[in-house]
Amino acid sequence: MKTTINTIFAAMLTGATLLSSCDDYLTTLPGDSLVSEGAITTEEDTKTAVNGLYQGLISATDPTSNVSYNYYGTDFITRPEVGGDDIQTRMVGDRTENFYRFTDRQNNAKESLWYVPYVLINRANVLLEAIEEGNIPMTDVTKNSQGEALAIRALAHFNLLITYGTPYQKDNGASLGVPVVTSVLDATALPERLTVAQGYEAVLTDLTNALNLISENKTYGHINRWGVKALMARVNLYKGNYDEAYNYAKDVVEHSGYTLVPNSEYIEMWGKRENSESIFDLDLSSTMYSGSRELIGAVVAPSSYGAMVATTDFLNLLNEDPSDVRLGLLINDKEGKKRVINKYPGLDGNVIVNNIRVIRLSDIYLIGAEAALRKNTPDQKLADEYLYQIRHRANPNNTKITATIDLIKKERRKELVMEGHRLYDILRVGDTVERKGGTHFLNGEDLITVNWNDYRTIMPIPQAEIDANPQIKQNPSY
Template sequence: MKRIILIILGVLIISCGDDFLDVSPSQSLPPSEAFKDITAVGQTVLGMYSGIQGDEYYSYFMIAMPAVKGDDFQTRQTGKRSQNLYRFNETAESDNGGAGFWDQAYYVLNIANSIIENIDAVQTNSAEEEVLKQQYKGEALAMRALINFDLVRIYGKPYSVDNSVLAAPLITRTQTPEDDPERATVSQMYTQIVQDYEAAVNLLTDEINNGQFNSWTVKALLSRVYLYMENNSDALALAKDVIDNSPYSLVSYENYASSFSQDFNSERIFEIVNTNADNPGSRETIGYVAGPQFSTSGYGAIITTEVFENLISSEPNDVRNTMFAEDDSGNSKGYYKKWPGKPGSSVILNNIPVVRLSEVYLIAAEAAVKSNNSFDANYYLGEVMKRANPTVSVPSSPTLNDVLTERRKELALEGHRFFDLMRNNLTIIREGGRHLVGTPTNITNSDTRTIFPIPQKEIRKSDALVQNPGY
């Protein structure tokens, strides 16, 4: 049977309760029930968000993979959970890693497409319900854009490098067992991503919408997309809009370290909600995989590289020095506490910030540098640098390296470094004494291993899918 996704036709995830935090992917209703009224649609929308919680998506894969494939984090020892990602050892036959992400991404994409297809026919009984209906449609469009952006980054080359190559199937309607879609090009996928975000922004509320998309979320994420496309003027304009007009603000120097255990703080524009009642992946979440066994009872698999430790430590007044702790090998700064767990909970449990305001400042700074706009580059880069270290000297005419260095400091272990290097045609250089013997070094975006294989199980079920080179 030809199927690109592991999903029962016509079944949608819904919530098992009234609370967003109680969403459970184990319960479902057919579309006739899922779209019978605006309340049912709301539950389906919450189920859509639940689908990106798991360790095969944002609670581990999309955070750990770009970290350990870069130069700032690594696997601590042979046999640890992140080893294959770190060593670029993915295979087409693997049923985890990229294959798990593929399954989950297309699973949630089918839910988003079902909402988009069915919601216009849902009857509303008040002006308030009509506004809510448009909000839900906007959230589904934004989710489709987010998932396609993740898919194109995993299975295709960076847009700025070669947008004509194949990436992933571009799915814009619910799939049936008879469907057998081909892979779209990187350019085709980005066109759809921009179109969906642009459609979503006019449907969404401007108000803070904890755990769900609002218009500022979309503008922030679209500015990220434009940056990847080297559309620097639009990236800068949207980033400025979010910085100047949104209800979000940078957390203070004093509250920086503690902010990573605080849900819905002022800097988080969009985060994925995880609670004890709605556990996203038990011991396979990023907090547990990175947390040392001796101090947090975690796996202690992901540690800093010596290069990253030295980069942060070179400025003693940088607040990010307070994020270091000892790892299981006795490295005093090997554990980086980006995922410390919520107060009163273990390191398993963290909300996952997908986009923070500090990233938007750095998007503005990078876009300004690439537009030869030194004034804006100095200002937006300086706001992040001075928040981290009030005594720092900000370059008057920042370079791309200045911005990317600040990105690796500020956005460490949040899912960016590998992509930053690849899209800017930079080499992954792994140095220092902690790297495991036999680990690849000096990796460029021409290396076929920097793009994931299409899962072979999908190719066997399809007449249309072709494999990426090198697998």
């Protein structure tokens, strides 16, 4: 069954309460208990509701069909990876083939990239409305829950914008983005698409408000004030507001207390639950997820589906420096070729269960370096230093060099591969890449030249949404 925004809200509104639904709205992580029927009335209830938001970032189940959709659990990472030039689908028929070949259309596109963010947004709105009604004591715990809910709502809207909207810098946000939903809607609501610019304004407003509420305390698996600032750096980078991206990235790098994992621990950190540069991870529970073979660990692992491998171009790029520690991530694929980037080796020997690195400090170093060169008054010294820190961690023999945009782009590719960034890095600044040669199996009808001028780089709005809501217009050319 195709799920629309309307049916999401209808599902949340059925039964005796908004707060206890078939979608396990208030499912805790890692448990499965629910807030008692009918109310979010205490600070502890707000904490339980927030836990449900984090679980929902991984996946959500459609209560009308009992179908589960993986979000950060799989699809939000795999699409931008195999849609770029560093990772490809291994062979015809593998699970990521549609994303690799850009064959998603309005009638067959993955529901996860549309459905799950709007489930999250509605969950956040229910919690925020309960707090804003003033019936819950406004303690530090309640304020923090409010801040976390605003941050997650912002993240969900931002991810929708970069999935279904034209990159901001192509037309300064003038084209259509997605519906921005900031209140609990009833099942008859017909929200319309706002412009990309309006969407970014809503995202940045939520993040700004979150900063005034959320704590700096580090609770693993939760976003804190530093995580919000890191997300502000990312959003402003995509928007082309480089002065703001620079300011937020610099603040996080220099004052947050997070530190880069040393070279000697880089490889092993991927199989650990937590590390010193984890600004915001999603903490998967082996109890809850150990049986889900659709999570990214199984999609990548040669012992399971083994569907994603490095391209020849990327292997050549990484091998430019034979002493680069990141070469140690390469393992053999199903065919015995050393081309799997093993960032999802599994926790405690279970390849299915991997904590998802939503925001790492290394990303913020590279955002800061890029923004430093692109901002109104460039800061070459900071760009040089931040680029050096990432290159030096990769190979302690690397010395400081003069940073350029091209060098920073190259380092982003090496450092952030398989973390869900590459396609968006290409699109956000209007770059073009060619996906051909090597082991690619694309044909003349596939998207080989990737840039923001091809309509297929923006996902189609699900047709069920168009049919149910006359206010929604489809993306051009679909």
